[in-house]
Amino acid sequence: MSVFGYIRVSSEQQNLEQQKHLLLSYAQHQKLLIHNFIEVEASSQKTQKERKIDVLLSNLQEGDSLLIPELSRLGRNMLEVLNIINSLAENRINIVFVRQPELSTNGSHGKLLLAIYSYFAQTEREFISARTKQGLAAIKASGRILGRPKGSKNIKGRVLDPFKSQVMDYLRLDLSIASIVKIINSQLTKKLTYCSYVYYIQHDKDLFDALKMRKLKKSLVSAYLPT
16 A cells, blocks of 8 residues: 655645645654655646646555645645545545545545535536536527537637637636536537637637636625625
């Protein structure tokens, strides 16, 4: 059995060494030897590859233990984190959140937690699916024709240009980019990556403005929520 440590920082204010010291202290107290550290300096908004989640999943073997400072180090949203946890659990990896031991899967309550994680992952997927369908229904009800018009050509050469108005509608409906990827890709012969959509939105002024406006609205809502 091997023990791995996963640490990630997303800003200069955070410190990899502090997280590493936290895991080493825990390991010493538990009489464990950490065989390998996976260290990442990347925002949670980066891809799983950039955050070395793929390295993590490919290196861990059945019976290994994974030490992580806290749950938020794994991903950028609840569904992603739950999917990663479930992937690790399927390979019988023991997960320890050092600052949140109540969420760790290595204790007597591990099986119960894994069942709860799996339930919430499924519920979140169903919620995203329902929200996507509601968005599509709203657009259809407004009379907008979904998808690329038959016989239209991509004059500029950018694959997503014919879908720009569709992407704009989805952004205004507050659909996540991941959901937009799923909807548009179903209309493409060759599917595009999540990063391709992010790049396209960020380099189109209208779409990027819509994205910034959505983030601004969320920030304002959060600011006025009671604490």
